[in-house]
Amino acid sequence: MNRSITAALLGAVALAASTLCAAEEVSSLRGHAVTDDSDAVLNKQTLSVPGGFDVAWEEQPPMIPHPIDNYSIDLRQNGCLKCHSPATFEANNAPVIADSHFFDRDGKRTEKVAPRRYFCTQCHAPQAGAMPLVENILPSR
Numbered sequence: 001m002n003r004s005i006t007a008a009l010l011g012a013v014a015l016a017a018s019t020l021c022a023a024e025e026v027s028s029l030r031g032h033a034v035t036d037d038s039d040a041v042l043n044k045q046t047l048s049v050p051g052g053f054d055v056a057w058e059e060q061p062p063m064i065p066h067p068i069d070n071y072s073i074d075l076r077q078n079g080c081l082k083c084h085s086p087a088t089f090e091a092n093n094a095p096v097i098a099d100s101h102f103f104d105r106d107g108k109r110t111e112k113v114a115p116r117r118y119f120c121t122q123c124h125a126p127q128a129g130a131m132p133l134v135e136n137i138l139p140s141r
């Protein structure tokens with residue numbers, strides 16, 4: 001009795017294993033099988049681009065042309081304003097935050113940066129010299 005249960009269990013395990021092996025291999029965007037231990041993604045260096053980046057359309061938040069690792073934004077401090085506020089930009093030779101950042105949602109002018117513009121990196125992003133993970137083309141028909 002015990003022996004036949006063991007045999008049945010072994011059979012079930014073997015069947016499950018063969019089913020697993022037969023399953024189609026799925027691979028990640030980086031080309032690894034999802035079951036592989038892939039290499040950790042390298043931390044790409046943030047680009048410093050004197051003169052800044054061109055914008056692609058008129059209302060685009062300009063991309064950040066410098067590293068931002070040392071500037072934090074929280075309830076008490078905003079590292080970006082140390083260089084970009086109307087009071088500090090001249091001394092730091094930085095562009096001052098746009099006038100649009102001083103209006104609340106009702107169009108009323110605010111004395112300080114409008115709360116909806118406080119978290120700068122919500123809209124402005126630094127850039128790294130990373131290649132796209134996958135080709136960016138229109139699918140052919």
Ligand code: HEC
Nearest residue numbers: 050051052062063064065068071079080083093094120124
């Ligand atoms: C130590 C001073 C300093 C700090 C702090 C700083 N920046 Fe800058 N930032 C600059 C300078 C200087 C430039 C101009 C660089 C150039 O054009 O060569 C610049 C450029 C920019 C631009 C490009 C503007 C444009 O019109 O192209 C953006 C956006 C920007 N910074 C956002 C930020 C954000 C967001 C933070 C906080 C996470 C931040 N910066 C912190 C000095 C600073």
Ligand code: HEC
Nearest residue numbers: 059060061080084095096097098100117118119120122123
């Ligand atoms: C909700 C999105 C948003 C947030 C949040 C935001 N910005 Fe902007 N920013 C923009 C857009 C859009 C523009 C370009 C259009 C304009 O002038 O309003 C811009 C323009 C700028 C410019 C370029 C000004 C110029 O004259 O070329 C600087 C510098 C800047 N922002 C800094 C900041 C800083 C610093 C913060 C945080 C205190 C911040 N922004 C938060 C959307 C945002």
